[in-house]
Amino acid sequence: MFQKVPARALTDNVAEQLLDKIQSGAFARGDKLPTEAVLSGEFGVSRTVVREAISRLKYEGVVESRQGSGVFVTLQAGIRPLRIDYTETGTLESVLQIVELRRAIEAEVAAQAARRRTDASMAAIDAALARLDEEVAQGGDGVAEDVAFHRAIAEATGNPYFLKTLAFLSQYLEAATRVTRTNEARRADFSRQVREEHQAIVAAIRAGDPLAARNAAQNHMYNAAHRLAQLGADESGEAHGAAN
Structure with missing residues (x-):
């Protein structure tokens, strides 16, 4: 019924096949799923791997345990959760594609924040930007503060799905964000550009100008992708020079 699973990525593979x-x-x-023992035999993996795969499906709301009865498919199991395979995000091209997706979302987030922000949410955005500036001034990479700044803008929209979507995408961009923030901190021109881009977004939200906020957010994410691509080109050039 199932294909034998290779040694690599066992849990992911089992979870995907079950899904x-x-x-x-x-x-x-x-429906009730087969027991751990049966699934273990069919997949050719340990019961621990099966248990971890089922736990993942439980977390995603696909299956549920019923005490004394086993594991059953939930009524909402037909709704497939959004997934991005980590193994597909290891290249610069894939990271830039995710940044491209985030750019579209961040643009709408900024526009809605400009329409809906309150005095309290504006104060939260200002505070988040101040913390980011302070962290960078002290020589930090500002990754956590950068994430908090964009989250504050998303919170200003009052739409929890913006928050969830950005949180989902951010986990795949964490490494890239850390690299770009570190690179930006090393280059005064990059650091200045980022700060000006953030200030433009905040100014547009404060002014209640959705169009300006959307444009500022798009410009920021476009430039972030450009800076990331530039870093990749610089590193490639250095490696080529070292090889020669």
Whole structure:
């Protein structure tokens, strides 16, 4: 019924196969899954791997445990959760594609924040930007503060789905963000550009100008991608020079 799983990425593979079977209707909503022992034998993996895969599906709301009865497919299991395979995000191209997606979302977030922000949410945005500036001035990379700044803008929209979507995307951009923030901190021109871009977003939100806020956010994310690509080009050039 199932394919044997290779040694690598066992838990991910088992979880994905189970999810495929559920979504194809092999296990309908409300159906009971085979026991850990049976699944372990069919997949050719340990029961621990099966248990971890099922735990992941539980977390995503696809299956649920019923005490004394086993594990069952939930009624909402037909709604497939959004996933991005970590193994697909290890290249500069894939990171830039995620940044491209985030640019579209950040633009709308900024526009809605400009429409809906309150005095309290504006104060929170100002405070987050001040903390970011202070961290950078002290020589830090400002990664956590940068994330908090963009979260404060998303919170100003009053739309929790913006927060959830950005949090989802940010986990795949954490390493890239750390690299770009470190690079920006080393280069005064980059650091100045980032600060000016942030200030433009905040000014537009404060003015209640959705169009200006959208444009400022798009410009910031476009430039962030450009700076990341530039870093990749610089490192490639250094490696080429070292090889020669």
